[in-house]
Amino acid sequence: MARYQAGIRTEARIVDATRSLLAEGGLEATTLKAICEEAGVKAGSFYNLFDSKEAVVMRVVRESIDAVDPDPDGAGTDTVDDLVAAFIRFFLEQPEMAKVYVIAAVTAEATDNGARRRFLRHHLRRVERFADAMARHDETLTPDAATMRAEILLGALDGLAFRWTIDSSFEFEKFALEAASRLS
Amino acid sequence: MARYQAGIRTEARIVDATRSLLAEGGLEATTLKAICEEAGVKAGSFYNLFDSKEAVVMRVVRESIDAVDPDPDGAGTDTVDDLVAAFIRFFLEQPEMAKVYVIAAVTAEATDNGARRRFLRHHLRRVERFADAMARHDETLTPDAATMRAEILLGALDGLAFRWTIDSSFEFEKFALEAASRLS
DNA sequence: CTCAAAGTTGAGGGTATACTCAAATTACGG
DNA sequence: CCGTAATTTGAGTATACCCTCAACTTTGAG
Numbered sequence: 001m002a003r004y005q006a007g008i009r010t011e012a013r014i015v016d017a018t019r020s021l022l023a024e025g026g027l028e029a030t031t032l033k034a035i036c037e038e039a040g041v042k043a044g045s046f047y048n049l050f051d052s053k054e055a056v057v058m059r060v061v062r063e064s065i066d067a068v069d070p071d072p073d074g075a076g077t078d079t080v081d082d083l084v085a086a087f088i089r090f091f092l093e094q095p096e097m098a099k100v101y102v103i104a105a106v107t108a109e110a111t112d113n114g115a116r117r118r119f120l121r122h123h124l125r126r127v128e129r130f131a132d133a134m135a136r137h138d139e140t141l142t143p144d145a146a147t148m149r150a151e152i153l154l155g156a157l158d159g160l161a162f163r164w165t166i167d168s169s170f171e172f173e174k175f176a177l178e179a180a181s182r183l184s
Numbered sequence: 185m186a187r188y189q190a191g192i193r194t195e196a197r198i199v200d201a202t203r204s205l206l207a208e209g210g211l212e213a214t215t216l217k218a219i220c221e222e223a224g225v226k227a228g229s230f231y232n233l234f235d236s237k238e239a240v241v242m243r244v245v246r247e248s249i250d251a252v253d254p255d256p257d258g259a260g261t262d263t264v265d266d267l268v269a270a271f272i273r274f275f276l277e278q279p280e281m282a283k284v285y286v287i288a289a290v291t292a293e294a295t296d297n298g299a300r301r302r303f304l305r306h307h308l309r310r311v312e313r314f315a316d317a318m319a320r321h322d323e324t325l326t327p328d329a330a331t332m333r334a335e336i337l338l339g340a341l342d343g344l345a346f347r348w349t350i351d352s353s354f355e356f357e358k359f360a361l362e363a364a365s366r367l368s
Numbered sequence: 369c370t371c372a373a374a375g376t377t378g379a380g381g382g383t384a385t386a387c388t389c390a391a392a393t394t395a396c397g398g
Numbered sequence: 399c400c401g402t403a404a405t406t407t408g409a410g411t412a413t414a415c416c417c418t419c420a421a422c423t424t425t426g427a428g
Contacts, residue, residue, distance in 0.1 A: 005425080045375070155341075159341065160343070186397095215385070217384095
């Protein structure tokens with residue numbers, strides 16, 4: 001038998017609650033208790049719909065990243081500038097979410113539940129997107145050279161974003177754009 | 185009355201135990217219980233010598249970073265290459281410690297106990313070291329331009345190191361050196 | 369309607385954490 | 399030695415967390 005509408009609505013409320021808590025107070029504020037209270041649901045209901053707290057957190061983070069994708073359909077029409085702008089937008093518009101992403105990625109290494117591999121896959125896809133855009137713009141670029149440039153540019157963007165998380169007065173956008181112009 | 189030798193030795197044992205645990209299993213393995221067991225000390229003794237678990241962890245991380253400084257006395261003789269090499273060395277030789285540094289820096293933002301400011305101060309000092317070394321090498325560089333270059337280079341190094349923490353097969357050193365040559 | 373499956377409840381299990389403190393013990397200058 | 403202050407003990411406190419489960423209610427297709 002198919003799912004009931006009630007369950008689907010509850011799931012949506014839990015996801016919304018998680019997103020709201022993550023955006024406002026980061027991972028620290030996003031306890032199971034808080035999620036359930038915000039969603040108006042008891043713990044048992046949560047575990048009827050999700051395997052773990054981590055599952056819903058990862059889902060929200062993933063959705064947030066996808067939401068700023070300049071080319072969600074993978075049509076191959078995005079430029080490096082588009083991609084850099086999307087990256088900057090993610091960090092400026094959703095700083096707490098970005099921090100959760102960083103923390104989750106770093107700590108995922110300890111727990112071998114496949115989270116690390118997911119992060120890596122996501123990163124590699126992003127590298128590929130950047131490299132493709134670079135190759136489209138400069139046809140003399142070999143694939144390997146494009147990949148290297150993409151890794152370094154993404155590294156710089158990640159590092160500057162990290163820099164900004166520990167000092168919100170850092171002019172992240174300015175430095176990120178400068179880094180992009182030097183590295184693409 | 186002055187400190188007893190016993191207390192000084194106990195403090196050293198606790199620091200050693202913490203360093204060993206951090207290096208082997210990261211923050212996750214470094215619980216108060218584990219520290220006390222490894223050091224052969226009860227919890228009460230620990231709190232007679234340290235204000236908190238965080239205090240000893242931060243001390244060990246700081247000492248580890250200082251241990252690879254190419255110019256500990258600040259004589260102003262270090263080159264950009266020296267600084268980059270020291271950075272790479274810290275991550276390659278003490279990967280768990282590096283991860284602890286990253287996690288602590290990211291999560292420090294939530295807790296306002298001054299940890300964030302310490303990280304920022306440390307970063308700014310490093311930026312200054314890089315910028316000075318750049319300015320010494322190229323005297324036409326204005327201080328502002330040198331600072332910007334230093335921030336971007338350090339951002340790239342941080343980002344590539346982060347990249348490496350989620351995939352140990354990533355050729356961190358190769359990419360870091362390439363980034364340094366493109367950005368300095 | 370019926371009734372099986374989907375969804376919900378909510379108290380509490382299990383576990384881990386950092387940290388405290390009054391009392392006992394030890395170090396060591398005088 | 400003596401006495402004081404440094405050190406150590408270790409059982410506990412306080413707390414927070416994620417998650418479970420058996421009983422109950424609601425849904426909606428046939």
